[in-house]
Amino acid sequence: MTYAQTMEFINSFGHAGAPVKDLSRMEALLSALGNPHRQLKFIHIAGTNGKGSTLTYCAESTIAAGICTGMFTSPYILCYEDRIRVNGENIPREALCRLAARVAACAPVLPFSQFEITLAIALLYFLERGCELVFLEVGIGGLLDATNVVDPLVSVITSISLDHTALLGNTVEEIAAQKAGILKPHRPAVLAPANQPSVCDVIRSRAEAVDSLLVEAEQLPLEILRQDIAGSAFVYGGMSYELSMPGLHQIHNAMTALCVLQLLRQQGYAIPEEAIHRGLLRARVPARIQVLSREPLILLDGGHNPDGTEALGDTLQAYAPKPIYGVVGLIDTKDYLHAVANLEQVMQQVYCVDGFAPNAVPASVLASGFTRIPAVPLPLEEAFAQAVQLARASGGTAAICGSLYLASRFMQLNNMNKM
Incomplete structure (x- = not known):
C-alpha cells in the first residue's frame, strides 16, 4: 500500500x-x-x-x-x-x-x-x-x-x-x-x-x-x-x-x-x-509546558483536562513573568469550564480559538466561559500574534494552551516538525 x-x-x-x-x-x-x-x-x-x-x-x-x-x-x-x-x-x-x-x-x-x-x-x-x-x-x-x-x-x-x-x-x-x-x-x-x-x-x-x-x-x-x-x-x-x-x-x-x-x-x-x-x-515531551521562546517567554501546553490545566496554572504562577496572556482552545468532550476556571486564576487576558478539531468548543462559547478576565474570540494565528505582542510590550508571558489538538495544529502551522 x-x-x-x-x-x-x-x-x-x-x-x-x-x-x-x-x-x-x-x-x-x-x-x-x-x-x-x-x-x-x-x-x-x-x-x-x-x-x-x-x-x-x-x-x-x-x-x-x-x-x-x-x-x-x-x-x-x-x-x-x-x-x-x-x-x-x-x-x-x-x-x-x-x-x-x-x-x-x-x-x-x-x-x-x-x-x-x-x-x-x-x-x-x-x-x-x-x-x-x-x-x-x-x-x-x-x-x-x-x-x-x-x-x-x-x-x-x-x-x-x-x-x-x-x-x-x-x-x-x-x-x-x-x-x-x-x-x-x-x-x-x-x-x-x-x-x-x-x-x-x-x-x-x-x-x-x-x-x-x-x-x-x-x-x-x-x-x-x-x-x-x-x-x-x-x-x-x-x-x-x-x-x-x-x-x-x-x-x-x-x-x-x-x-x-x-x-x-x-x-x-x-x-x-x-x-x-x-x-x-x-527527556522532553512536545507540548508539555514547552518553552518556545525566552524573551518574551512563550509556552506551549496541551494539558487538556482539569488536572492538566491546574499543573500549568501552578507552573505559570510560580515561574512565569507576569502578566500572562493566553491563547486557549479546548474540546467539548473535556470539562472545559473547569479548565477555564483554572486558567483565569493566573492569566491577565485570553484569546479563544477554535477550528483545530471537529469537536473544538466554539471560540465565542469558550470566551463566554471566562468571567473574571477579558476573553476575545480570534483566529489562531491572529490570537497568537496579539498575545505575543502584549507579552513583549509588558515583559510578560504568552501561553498557547488547552487541547493537545490545538498544540498539534500550532506546531504544524509553525513548522515545528521535530519531536
Whole structure:
C-alpha cells in the first residue's frame, strides 16, 4: 500500500470501534498476526495524566543505556508515525505501509478501532526491530483497553483524576479501578506520588488481590533543590537528578520513572546511574509546558483536562513573568469550564480559538466561559500574534494552551516538525 492508501485504511476504522466487554477482539487480531505481543517485554503505563512524560523518562534512560527501546504513545502530536517509535525515531513510512498491509490482510472481519489497528502495527514493528523493552501507554482506562493483552514486566499507574467519565466512571475511585485493571498476577507495579488517598486504596486493593508487589513512589524521601521554567533539580532516594521539563508534576513523573527503572534493574537489565541521569535530563515531551521562546517567554501546553490545566496554572504562577496572556482552545468532550476556571486564576487576558478539531468548543462559547478576565474570540494565528505582542510590550508571558489538538495544529502551522 502507498502511504495515502495506508492512512485511508487506518482512517476507515472509527476512533472507538464497537463497544467491548473483553479483550477477545484484540486477541483475535493478534492471533492472526502470530501473537507478536507474546514475544516482547513490556512496561505498561496507565493513568489520567503523566503517562507520556513518565514513559519518556524511562525510555530515554534505557536508550542511553544502549537498550533497544520501543515507545507506543497516543494521540500523535505532529504525524501519525510519532505514536510508534524505536530509540526515539518514528516508524518509517515504508515500514508503516508494509506492516499495515499485513494487518489488513490478516485482520478478521470485526469492528476494530483505529487504536487497535495502530497497536497491531506497532507490535509488529517492535518485534521486527528486535526491541528489548517496549514502553506501552494505555489508550483509555486500562482493564478493557486493547493494550491490556500484554503480560508486562512492570505495570505503572500515574496520576489519576476525573476524565473520560462517560466510559470509565463518575468518581476517581471508579476510574482508578479501571486503571488498576492493568495490574497482573505476580508482576510488580509502581504507583505515582500525589494521588488521592482513595485512589491509592483502590490500587493497593487490586495489587493485593493479584499478588503484585506495589512500589509507591512517594515512600522514598524527596528534596527539591531547584525549580524554575528551565526544569528542576532534586534528590530522591539519596541520589541527585535534574530535569529539563518544568513543574512539580514532572518531578512526580520522574520519581515514578525512577522506581520503574529500579525494578527493571532488579530483573537483570543493565541501566547504569549515568544513563538514568542522562535520560532524565534529555527527556522532553512536545507540548508539555514547552518553552518556545525566552524573551518574551512563550509556552506551549496541551494539558487538556482539569488536572492538566491546574499543573500549568501552578507552573505559570510560580515561574512565569507576569502578566500572562493566553491563547486557549479546548474540546467539548473535556470539562472545559473547569479548565477555564483554572486558567483565569493566573492569566491577565485570553484569546479563544477554535477550528483545530471537529469537536473544538466554539471560540465565542469558550470566551463566554471566562468571567473574571477579558476573553476575545480570534483566529489562531491572529490570537497568537496579539498575545505575543502584549507579552513583549509588558515583559510578560504568552501561553498557547488547552487541547493537545490545538498544540498539534500550532506546531504544524509553525513548522515545528521535530519531536
